Amino acid sequence: MPALLLVNSWTIPRFWQDKQRAQAGERRIPESDLLRLALIGGSPGALLARRLFRHKTRKEPFSTQLFVIIALQVGVAIGLGIAFA
Numbered sequence: 794m795p796a797l798l799l800v801n802s803w804t805i806p807r808f809w810q811d812k813q814r815a816q817a818g819e820r821r822i823p824e825s826d827l828l829r830l831a832l833i834g835g836s837p838g839a840l841l842a843r844r845l846f847r848h849k850t851r852k853e854p855f856s857t858q859l860f861v862i863i864a865l866q867v868g869v870a871i872g873l874g875i876a877f878a
Contacts, residue, residue: 797834804835808842836863
């Protein structure tokens with residue numbers, strides 16, 4: 794659980810940094826980096842950051858890829874829950 798807290802506490806500021814860079818016309822954080830953070834457990838932070846900062850909410854295919862990651866994570870969590878029941 795501490796690892797998930799750590800990755801989510803890193804994911805949120807990365808989304809904020811990307812938003813700031815976009816507004817300033819600077820070099821952006823690659824979408825693949827943001828999706829990788831979500832994949833390794835930062836998807837709750839990614840969803841929160843999208844909402845808080847209104848960032849990457851309509852961007853495709855980013856949004857679809859993020860929701861596929863979340864669906865896979867939910868499926869794994871359910872599968873693990875069933876396996877340990």
